[in-house]
Amino acid sequence: MTPGSTEGMEAATAERRRGRPRSDRARAAILAAGQALFLERGLDGVTVDEIADRAGASKATIYRWWPSKEHLAVDALYDDWLSHAGPENDEVPLEQELEGYLVPWVRVLRRRPYGRVVAGLVARAQLDPAFAEHYRTWFVRRRRDHVGRILRRRIADGDLPATTDVPLALDLIFGPIYHRLLHGHAPVNEPYVRAIVRTVVRGLLRPNG
Amino acid sequence: MTPGSTEGMEAATAERRRGRPRSDRARAAILAAGQALFLERGLDGVTVDEIADRAGASKATIYRWWPSKEHLAVDALYDDWLSHAGPENDEVPLEQELEGYLVPWVRVLRRRPYGRVVAGLVARAQLDPAFAEHYRTWFVRRRRDHVGRILRRRIADGDLPATTDVPLALDLIFGPIYHRLLHGHAPVNEPYVRAIVRTVVRGLLRPNG
Amino acid sequence: MTPGSTEGMEAATAERRRGRPRSDRARAAILAAGQALFLERGLDGVTVDEIADRAGASKATIYRWWPSKEHLAVDALYDDWLSHAGPENDEVPLEQELEGYLVPWVRVLRRRPYGRVVAGLVARAQLDPAFAEHYRTWFVRRRRDHVGRILRRRIADGDLPATTDVPLALDLIFGPIYHRLLHGHAPVNEPYVRAIVRTVVRGLLRPNG
Amino acid sequence: MTPGSTEGMEAATAERRRGRPRSDRARAAILAAGQALFLERGLDGVTVDEIADRAGASKATIYRWWPSKEHLAVDALYDDWLSHAGPENDEVPLEQELEGYLVPWVRVLRRRPYGRVVAGLVARAQLDPAFAEHYRTWFVRRRRDHVGRILRRRIADGDLPATTDVPLALDLIFGPIYHRLLHGHAPVNEPYVRAIVRTVVRGLLRPNG
DNA sequence: GTGTAATCGAGACGGTACGTCGAGTCTTGTG
DNA sequence: CACAAGACTCGACGTACCGTCTCGATTACAC
Numbered sequence: 001m002t003p004g005s006t007e008g009m010e011a012a013t014a015e016r017r018r019g020r021p022r023s024d025r026a027r028a029a030i031l032a033a034g035q036a037l038f039l040e041r042g043l044d045g046v047t048v049d050e051i052a053d054r055a056g057a058s059k060a061t062i063y064r065w066w067p068s069k070e071h072l073a074v075d076a077l078y079d080d081w082l083s084h085a086g087p088e089n090d091e092v093p094l095e096q097e098l099e100g101y102l103v104p105w106v107r108v109l110r111r112r113p114y115g116r117v118v119a120g121l122v123a124r125a126q127l128d129p130a131f132a133e134h135y136r137t138w139f140v141r142r143r144r145d146h147v148g149r150i151l152r153r154r155i156a157d158g159d160l161p162a163t164t165d166v167p168l169a170l171d172l173i174f175g176p177i178y179h180r181l182l183h184g185h186a187p188v189n190e191p192y193v194r195a196i197v198r199t200v201v202r203g204l205l206r207p208n209g
Numbered sequence: 210m211t212p213g214s215t216e217g218m219e220a221a222t223a224e225r226r227r228g229r230p231r232s233d234r235a236r237a238a239i240l241a242a243g244q245a246l247f248l249e250r251g252l253d254g255v256t257v258d259e260i261a262d263r264a265g266a267s268k269a270t271i272y273r274w275w276p277s278k279e280h281l282a283v284d285a286l287y288d289d290w291l292s293h294a295g296p297e298n299d300e301v302p303l304e305q306e307l308e309g310y311l312v313p314w315v316r317v318l319r320r321r322p323y324g325r326v327v328a329g330l331v332a333r334a335q336l337d338p339a340f341a342e343h344y345r346t347w348f349v350r351r352r353r354d355h356v357g358r359i360l361r362r363r364i365a366d367g368d369l370p371a372t373t374d375v376p377l378a379l380d381l382i383f384g385p386i387y388h389r390l391l392h393g394h395a396p397v398n399e400p401y402v403r404a405i406v407r408t409v410v411r412g413l414l415r416p417n418g
Numbered sequence: 419m420t421p422g423s424t425e426g427m428e429a430a431t432a433e434r435r436r437g438r439p440r441s442d443r444a445r446a447a448i449l450a451a452g453q454a455l456f457l458e459r460g461l462d463g464v465t466v467d468e469i470a471d472r473a474g475a476s477k478a479t480i481y482r483w484w485p486s487k488e489h490l491a492v493d494a495l496y497d498d499w500l501s502h503a504g505p506e507n508d509e510v511p512l513e514q515e516l517e518g519y520l521v522p523w524v525r526v527l528r529r530r531p532y533g534r535v536v537a538g539l540v541a542r543a544q545l546d547p548a549f550a551e552h553y554r555t556w557f558v559r560r561r562r563d564h565v566g567r568i569l570r571r572r573i574a575d576g577d578l579p580a581t582t583d584v585p586l587a588l589d590l591i592f593g594p595i596y597h598r599l600l601h602g603h604a605p606v607n608e609p610y611v612r613a614i615v616r617t618v619v620r621g622l623l624r625p626n627g
Numbered sequence: 628m629t630p631g632s633t634e635g636m637e638a639a640t641a642e643r644r645r646g647r648p649r650s651d652r653a654r655a656a657i658l659a660a661g662q663a664l665f666l667e668r669g670l671d672g673v674t675v676d677e678i679a680d681r682a683g684a685s686k687a688t689i690y691r692w693w694p695s696k697e698h699l700a701v702d703a704l705y706d707d708w709l710s711h712a713g714p715e716n717d718e719v720p721l722e723q724e725l726e727g728y729l730v731p732w733v734r735v736l737r738r739r740p741y742g743r744v745v746a747g748l749v750a751r752a753q754l755d756p757a758f759a760e761h762y763r764t765w766f767v768r769r770r771r772d773h774v775g776r777i778l779r780r781r782i783a784d785g786d787l788p789a790t791t792d793v794p795l796a797l798d799l800i801f802g803p804i805y806h807r808l809l810h811g812h813a814p815v816n817e818p819y820v821r822a823i824v825r826t827v828v829r830g831l832l833r834p835n836g
Numbered sequence: 837g838t839g840t841a842a843t844c845g846a847g848a849c850g851g852t853a854c855g856t857c858g859a860g861t862c863t864t865g866t867g
Numbered sequence: 868c869a870c871a872a873g874a875c876t877c878g879a880c881g882t883a884c885c886g887t888c889t890c891g892a893t894t895a896c897a898c
Contacts, residue, residue: 042336045336116336119328119332119334119335122328122332122391122392123251123328125328125392126251126325126328126329127254127325132393136394168385168401171385171389171405172384172409175381175384175385175388176381178384178387178388178391179380179384179388180384182387183331183334183345184345185349186380192377195374195377196381199413200409201412202412202415203407203408203410203411203413
């Protein structure tokens with residue numbers, strides 16, 4: 001499942017659509033061109049014509065499948081942005097489990113200049129509530145939900161106080177990462193993520209300090 | 210001193226500049242129009258022509274004094290964005306001093322839709338390193354420096370461990386605020402700020418917890 | 419064939435051009451709007467935006483097909499400016515043949531305020547040698563060449579001396595017409611043209627008076 | 628007397644104007660700068676700022692004394708444009724007298740690229756009837772009147788028929804010169820002027836040829 | 837095989853905003 | 868007063884990009 005997928009729209013029957021089927025070559029080429037160009041120059045630094053040229057596709061094809069440049073960007077970057085994994089793991093301390101999830105992400109952030117694109121997406125989201133919802137769903141909520149599940153499990157396990165404010169904890173973890181990503185005043189690297197996680201977890205442990 | 214000020218360039222002598230002096234009426238009207246329009250519709254939702262019209266000025270005058278729309282936005286919003294104060298105060302607990310500084314700011318953020326503009330500024334900063342520096346200096350660094358001074362004084366006073374990582378602490382405080390401001394997934398209100406401050410300070414107190 | 423035509427560039431094969439074909443509606447509307455506005459207010463009195471608005475086209479479309487406002491003016495006015503005809507006719511006296519060609523033109527000049535536009539074109543031609551060539555080719559040379567052919571035939575027929583200086587004769591015929599057209603000190607009407615033709619032909623007849 | 632002179636406005640009394648007197652240095656420098664720049668690049672190719680810079684004057688001073696750039700151009704070029712002379716002379720044939728007046732002028736035209744400026748003036752005259760009158764008076768009428776006086780004297784002397792149409796004759800003489808000056812299809816040189824004069828005079832001699 | 841229908845690349849289109857430039861006016865302090 | 872300096876308003880310029888639209892050409896399934 002990806003942000004731009006249109007599967008599931010027709011009935012689940014075997015009924016094939018008539019007419020020429022969508023070209024997978026074009027779709028893949030557009031996403032690849034988008035990924036490369038958006039990371040290189042940011043959302044506003046790239047024109048749709050450029051993407052079409054690089055992909056050997058036409059602008060009409062792009063707009064047939066993605067309603068706007070920013071939707072395309074979300075789709076083009078989603079896989080890489082969310083690439084990660086590590087199974088949930090109760091055996092290790094909470095800090096370690098959180099780092100296990102966040103560190104692969106920040107490795108991606110360091111490897112590629114995502115700040116350029118994310119800043120553009122955030123700016124568009126301000127002017128277009130529908131896109132804001134789309135962007136949050138695919139780019140932000142996925143990670144927050146994952147970490148939220150971890151935290152709630154740890155609460156159930158008694159590793160965190162029952163009174164822990166999970167949304168606040170998520171903002172305390174993700175906020176500093178986005179802060180450096182978007183403002184660029186300092187690098188988003190592994191030591192930074194470890195420090196965030198340790199300080200926040202420590203702060204959450206004693207609710208009535 | 211404001212972001213767009215050009216004072217202090219000539220010698221401090223009483224030597225007056227020749228020619229027609231810059232119109233304070235035009236400058237003030239442009240900044241007022243910019244402030245109103247940028248907050249209303251965001252950086253990208255406003256055209257320079259509109260600002261000129263509303264200010265009764267001409268586009269040429271705007272471009273004479275501000276190199277771009279985003280520089281104008283920084284200048285137009287700076288005063289309001291930084292309006293705050295509260296003298297530094299050792300007598301109260303650290304949490305209270307931090308809240309005393311941050312809460313007035315957050316009240317501004319709630320009163321006006323700053324997210325729209327800040328998102329636009331952040332996006333532009335990605336594509337223009339010179340503007341990025343300008344924006345960070347006037348919009349971000351000012352507040353970080355203020356809080357940084359507080360933290361360092363508290364370290365000297367023994368209220369915080371000598372090993373406290375001040376830049377990290379600043380990111381932990383400001384990051385979550387920017388996170389909600391830009392992503393809009395939850396409100397930036399006083400309880401939120403208090404919760405951030407308490408959790409972070411608690412987390413900082415026992416570095417080797 | 420018109421000044422702005424691009425036909426004949428590709429091979430004469432039936433090979434159709436790819437992509438959306440140029441809109442004849444837009445082309446015709448732009449030329450019509452240009453003709454009306456240029457005659458009404460002269461080259462400098464009309465903005466390209468106005469032409470675009472009146473034509474229901476966009477400025478980009480105008481600039482896609484005409485490199486400048488003055489090129490558009492040449493194209494928009496060419497047909498009307500050159501509308502004329504009358505087959506060449508040896509049976510009548512030379513004066514009468516010349517009048518037969520020039521009088522219809524002069525009627526156009528009286529019917530519409532061409533002076534405004536031609537003055538603008540002449541002014542632009544001074545600053546842009548490439549446009550000067552374009553303008554002369556389509557607006558001036560056409561008529562001169564036609565009259566030149568008449569004169570050379572009459573020389574061959576013995577109606578004019580073999581030593582007749584044809585370029586000089588053309589300047590003597592067209593010069594006075596342009597003079598009044600551009601300076602506006604007196605009307606360009608039929609009696610004027612007849613008087614020019616008679617005086618010049620008489621002057622040419624006795625080369626060594 | 629020059630086109631921009633303002634003498635004669637105050638009473639002929641010896642009463643001197645109060646305040647700082649007009650600077651002759653500035654006036655001369657502005658006219659000199661205007662003459663050089665207008666001839667070099669034409670009316671539209673020169674900005675008033677440029678003239679002010681080159682003259683070491685200010686734009687305000689220019690606009691205090693000349694209502695527009697084109698009025699300045701008329702004034703700056705008038706002396707050179709009309710420089711000529713030759714006393715009227717009944718002793719020689721008409722052709723020779725006319726050449727005696729016109730040849731010095733065309734020498735000026737060949738020495739300097741007047742076409743550029745005159746074309747600009749003619750274009751402006753189309754859009755501004757008041758300036759059109761001004762331009763015709765100083766740039767066109769002067770010469771026409773001079774030649775007109777010659778022709779009328781020659782009619783009185785019997786060298787030309789009593790029925791001679793003087794305005795037509797003037798258009799036949801000046802028209803071809805302006806034609807080449809403005810259209811630039813051929814040079815305006817002495818042989819050309821001589822050929823014009825001879826052909827036209829010959830054509831005028833036998834009105835009912 | 838022969839429609840029928842949706843796709844594709846190409847590229848022109850209307851629209852909107854950009855940042856620049858020049859004309860002519862206005863506002864200072866200085867001579 | 869006039870003058871140099873230079874900021875001001877106004878309005879047009881030509882460019883760039885967006886997202887839409889029309890073409891001819893292609894490619895499947897349905898008959």
